[in-house]
Amino acid sequence: MKQIKRLLAIYKPYWGWFALSQLMVLGAVFATLLLPAINGHLINNGVLAKNMQVIIYYAGWMLLAAVFGVVFDIVSTVIGVRFSEQTAHYLRKRIFDKVQTMSFGNIDRFRPSDLLVRLTSDVQNVKMAVLQAITTLFQAPFMLLAALVLVAIQAPSLFWIMLVMLVVIGILLAVYVKVVAPAYIARQKKLDRVNQVLREGLAGVRVVKAFVRQPFENHRFDSAAKELRTASIIPQLTLSWLIPTVLLALFLGIDAILYFGGTKIFSGSGFQVGEVLAAAQYFIACIGPLVMLAVALPMITAASASIERIFRVLDDIADVQDRPDVRPLDPQALRGRIAFENVSFGYLDSAGKPSSTVLEGINLVVEPGQTVGFLGTTGSGKSSLVNLIPRFYDVIAGRITLDGVDLREIPQDDLRKSVGICLQEANLFSGTIGENIKFGRPEATDDEILTYARAADASGFVEAIPEQYEGRVARRGTNFSGGQRQRLSIARALTLKPKVLILDDSTSACDVSTEAQIQDAIKDQMQGVTQLLVAQRISTVITADKIVLLEHGRMVAEGNHEQLLVSSPLYREIYDSQLGSGMVVSAGGGA
Amino acid sequence: MKIPNTPAIGSKSGIKGSSKESLGRVLGRLLGYLTRQRGRTALMLVTMFGYACMLAVLPALVGEAFNVLTNSAGSLASLWIYLLLILVSGGCIWLLGYISQRTLAHMAQDALLWLRKDLFAHIQVLSLNFFDRQPIGELMSRVTNDIDIIEQFFRAGIMQVLQSVLTIVIIFAAMLIVSSELTFVAILIVPVILFLSWLISRIAGPAYERMQAETAEMNGFAEERLAGQKVVTAYRQQNSTSHFFAEISNRLCRTSTRAQFTALLSGPATGLLSNLEFIVITIVGGALVIGAKIPMGDLVSMLAYSQQFTAPLSQIFRIYNQILGAAAGAARVFSILDEQPSVRDRENAPALPTIRGGVVFDHVDFSYTPGRTVLRDNDFAALPGQYFGLCGPTGAGKSTIINILTRYYDLEHGQIRVDDTAIDSVQQDSLRRQIAQVLQEPFLFSDTILENLRYAREGATDQECIAAAQQANADEFIQRQPEGYQTTLVDGGANISQGQRQMLTIARAMVANPHLLILDEATSNVDTRTEKLIQEGLLHLSQGKTSFVIAHRLSTIRGADQILVVNKGGIIERGTHADLMAQKGFYYNLFMSQFRGKLATVTGLAAEPGGAS
DSSP states (O other), rough: OOOHHHHHHHHHGGHHHHHHHHHHHHHHHHHHOOOOOOHHHHIIIIIIOOOOHHHHHHHHHOOOOOOOHHHHHHHHHHHHHHHHHHHHHHHHHHHHHHHHOOOOOHHHHHHHHHHHIIIIHHHHHHHHHHHHHHIIIEEEEEEEHHHHHHHHHHOGGHHHHHHHHHHHHHHHHHHHHHHHHHHHHHHHHHHHHHHHHHHHHHHHHHHHHHHHHHHHHHHHHHHHHHHHHHHHHHHHHHHHHHHHHHHHHOOOOOHHHHHHHHHHHHSSSSHHHHHHHHHHHHHHHHHHHHHHHHHHHHHHHHHHHHHHHHHHHOOOOSSOOTTTOOOOOOOTTOOEEEEEEEEEEEEEEETTTEEEEEEEEEEEEEOOOOEEEEOTTTSSSHHHHHTTTTSSOOOOOOEEEEEEGGGGSSSHHHHHHHEEEEEESSOOEEEEEHHTSSOTTTTTOOOHHHHHHHTEEEHHHHHTTTTGGOOOOOGGGGOHHHHHHHHHHHHHHHOOOSSSEEETTTTTTTHHHHHHHHHHHHHHTTOOOOOOOOESHHHHHOOOSSSEEETTTTEEEEEEEEHHHHHHHHHHHHHHHHOTTTTTTHHHOOO | OTTTTTTOOOOOOOOOOTSOHHHHHHHHHHHHHHTTHHHHHHHHHHHHHHHHHHHHHHHHHHHHHHHHSTTOOHOOOHHHHHHHHHHHHHHHHHHHHHHHHHHHHHHHHHHHHHHHHHHHHHHHSOHHHHHHOOOOOHHHHHHHHHHHHHHHIIIIHHHHHHHHHHHHHHHHHHHHOOOOHHHHHHHHHHHHHHHHHHHHHHHHHHHHHHHHHHHHHHHHHHHHHHTTTTHHTTOOOOOHHHHHHHHHHHHHHHHHHHHHHHHHHHHHHHHHHHHHHHHHHHHHHHHHHHTTTSSHHHHHHHHHHHHHHHHHHHHHTTHHHHHHHHHHHHHHHHHTOOOOOSSOOOTTTTOOOOOOOOOEEEEEEEESTTTTTEEEEEEEOOOOOOOOEOOOOSSSHHHHHHHHHSSSSSOOOEEEETTTGGGGGGHHHHHHHEEEEEEESSSSSBBBBHHHHHHSSSSOHHHHHHHHHHEEEOOHHHSOOOOOOOOGGOOOTTTHHHHHHHHHHHHHHHHHHOOOOEEEEOSOOEEEEEEEEHHHHHHHHHHHHHHEEESSGGGGGTTTSSEEETTTTEEEEEOOOHHHHTTSSHHHHHHTTTTTHHHHHHHHHHTTTSSOO
C-alpha cells in the first residue's frame, strides 16, 4: 500500500488528466444509468399512455445519452491507455537510468537477469493495472454511487435498500483484498522456485543430456510447478465465491425493491411502476461493472508486488560515488604510476557491510610503462585487485593512488577515460564490428579501428567477412566464438588509447601462440602504457616486468619470472604443474 | 555452445511468434490445454450454462413481477410467488456460479501447469543446436514472460470470455421464446458488431504485431546491455546507452499506445451499438405494446435481454487487448513446442549394447550450419582403453569432435562407430549412458552433494557415490563440509571452491563409470595442491576407459597414447608427445610458445638439484 502511494506521487503533475478521466468514467456511468431512467419515463408516459410521440421524444434523449456515454468512454480509454503506456515508459526509463548509475557492487547484488524481469514483467504488470485502475476500477463504485443518487431522486423510499447493498458489497470486496494480497506474495515465492529450476535445467542442459537425466529434471520441475499451481489457485478460488456472492446480494436487493415497491403500489400510495422499474434496472446495470471489477482487482493486487520490487531497484544507492572535492584529471600529463598502500577490500552485502575480506594488506607499486602480471588461483583476488583501479569498487582500508593522487579524488569519468580495462567476460553488443571496437571512444577513426583490431589479432577473422568492419554483431555477440569475442574486446580496450591498460584474463580462450602474438603487438602499439595482466596461465605473464603472486587475498611473492623461480617455491610449483617439468622435453620419452 | 567462425550476419533465428499461425488456431490450441480433463470441462460447461441460464431467467422473472404490478388484478400474494422465484434463482446462481468458476479456476491452473511442464520437457528434448541459437537468459526470460501473459488472461479473462459466449447463446434462445419479432430486431445488431470486430481486428492485429516486435526489440536490447552493464560502465557509455534505451522505450510506448487503443476502442464501440439497439427495441416494442401485439411485461423483459445480449459482447471487447496478448504469448510458446529436435532416433533403433570402448571416426565431415564445414575428413581409431589427447588453437574443432561423438549433432558425411556400431543407428540415450563426461564448466545443481553425485546414474547407492568421491579425491573436503555428503550446494555450488566443484564433477563421472570417457579440461586455475588432487582423480577416472581429453594445458596430455593436433577442422598431426616434438611441426611450436623464449632458464633450473621432481 505504501508503495502504491509512492507510485501515485509520480502522477502529481498529471492529476488533472486523471481527474478528467475519472470525470469521464463518471459521465459514462451516468449516461449508462440515464438510459434506464429515460426508458422508465418512456414506458410510463409513452407506452402505458399509448402515445407514440412521447416514445419518439424520449428515444431521442436516450440516443443523446448513448452518444455522450460512448464519447466519455472513449476519452477515458484514451487517457487510460496513455497513462498506462506513459507509466510503463517512465518506469522503464527510471529503472534503466538507475542501472546506469550503479556501481559494480550494486550490479552484482541485483543480477542482470533479475533486473531484466523488473524492466519487463514487473513494468508490464504495473502497466496493465494502471489501465484497469483508470478505466474500470472506479466504474463499479461510481455506478453504485450513481445508482444510489438516482434512486434517491426517483424513488427515495427505496433508497435505504441501495445503501444496504452498497455496504454489503463494500465489505465483500474488502474481505477479498485482505485474503488475496498475502496469497499473491506466497505465490511469488513459488514462482521464483519454478524459475530457479527452469534456469538450472536450461543452464545445465549439457549435463542433463550427458547423464540422460531428463526424466529426473522433469520430475523436479513438475513438483515445483505443482507447488506453484497450489499457491496460484488461492486468489482464483477466492474470486470464485466473491462474484456469485455479490450477484446474490444484488438479487436480494431486487427482491427487496419489488417487494417494497409492490407493497406501495398495491396500497395505492400513487407509487409509479416506472419508478420501481428504473430502480430495478439500476441494480441490473451494476452487474456488468461489478463483474469487470473482478478482472481488475486481481491485476491490481498482482501489480502492487511488482511496484514494490521496482522501487527496491530505484531506491538503491550506488556504492561508488564522486566526492564533492574531486579534481579533474589531465590525461596528457598522466604518467600511469599506480600505488596500492595497505589496501584491504571486501564485497559489500545488501546492507552495505563487507561480507568477507577478499584482499588484505596489499602494498604494490606499478611504475609508468611497466607490465605487471597477476597470478593466483581462482578466487585468490586477482580480478578484485585490478577492478579497484578503475574504481569499480572502493577499498575498505588503505588507498590506491594514480600518479600520487588518491583515486577517490578523481572523477570516475576522468579516471575511466585513462584506465582501459578488458573485462573477464567478453561482452559484445549488437551493431557493427566497428561500432563495437570504438565503443568507448566513438570518435575513433577507421584507421585506428584497423590498427587496434590488428593488434588484438582480430583483423584476420574480421576481414574474412564480406562486410568487414561493417559486419553485423548479433545480440551478445553470439555469432562469434569465445576467442573471437575476446580479441574484439581487447581491440575495444586498445581503441580507448588508455594510459593504463588492464587485461583481466582476456586471452583465456585463445591458444598460447595467439596470445603471444597479441601481447607482442600490444607492446608495439602501446608504448609507455602501464599494463596489468591477470592470468590463469603462467605463459600469459611469463614475460612481464613483474609478476605478483596472490593467495587468499594476500600478496605472497613479487618479482620477474627468473627471480620468482628461485625465490618462490609456490611459483615453481605452479610452473611445474602447468608447463610440466620443462626438462622432460629433452629427457624425451623417459617419463 | 559456440559456433566458431560464423561470420557476422544477422542470422538471429530465435523464437518468434509466427504470425502465420492465425489467432483462432492459437487460441484453439490454448483452449485444448484448458479442456484436457473431459469430466471437469463438462461440469464447468454444465454449471456455467446453468449459471448463464439463470441469469437469463432473472429478467423474465422481474418482467413477470412487473406484469403483476401493472395488472389491475395483481395482488401482493401473486407478487410473492415471483419474489420467491427470484430468490430461488439467486440461490441457484450463487451455487452454479461458485461451482463453475471454481472448476474453471482449477482447469486454468492445470492448463498452466501442463503448459509449463510440456514446455520444460520439450526444451529438455531439443538438440543442442536449439540452444546455440539463443542465449539461455533470453530463452529463460521469454518463456517466463509469455507464460506470465497467458496466466494474466487465465486468471479472470478466460472466465469472462466463456461466460459471455454462453450468455449470448442462452439469451438469444430466451429472446426467441419471449418475442420473435423483437428478437429479429435484436439480432440485427449481430452482423454490425461482427463487421466492426473484423474491422478492428484488421487494424489492431497488425498494430499488435508491431508492438510485439518492438517489445522483443526492447527486451533484446535491455537483456544485452544489462548483461554487459559492466562494460558500459567501464567504457563510460552510460549516457549514450540511456539515451538509446529511452528512444526504444519511447517508440514502444507510442506503438503500444496505438495498439492498445485500437484494441480497446472496440469496447465503447460495441457499447454504443448495444445502446442503439436498446433504443430501437424500445421504439419498436413500444409500438407493438400500443398496438396490443405484445403485453407490457414482454417488452420489459425484452429490454433487459437486449442489454444482456450485448453486454457480454462488449465485455469480450473490453478485454480484447488481453486476448490478443495471450494469443501472442501462446504463439511463441507453441513455436517452441513445435520445434523438432534435429537429432532424432531412427524408428525402432535398438539400444546400444554394453561397449568395450573402441571408437572409430570414419572420414567425418561436419558443419553446424549447412555450407560452413567445421570438421573435414576426420579419420582416426581409438582402441578400448586408450588415452587420446586433443589439442590445437581455439576454434579448431576440438569441442566439435566431442559434440559429435556424443551425438549432440548429426554428421554431414562419414560415420562414427563405437565397437563397430554406427552411433546414429542406436538410441541416443543408450549411447550417452555409456559415456561419462566431465565438462569444462563444472556445473552442479542446487541439491545435496550426494544427490549431485548420484546425478550421473539413477539408482547408484550411497556407498557407490562415496567410493567414487574417494577415488576422485573429493571425499576429504566433503567430509569437512558442515553436513558432509548431505550438505546442500547453493546456487550451483557457490558455497564451495572452484577446485572442489571440479573434483565433484570428476566424482560424478566416476559414479557413471562407463567404458568411454570424455573430458574437457577446465580453464580455471586452482591451487597446486588441489590441481594435483584433480589430476590424480582424473587419472583414476580414466583408468581402464577409452578417454578423450581436450587439453588447455599441454601437460595434461603429455602422457597420452595418441595426441591429435586439430587445426581448422582437420587433424594435422598425430602421435605421442615424443613423436610430435621430434617432428618440430605445429605441436612443437604450440608447445614451445608456452615458454615465450624462457626455456633457457627452465633448462638452467633443471640442472639445479631438487628443482623439480
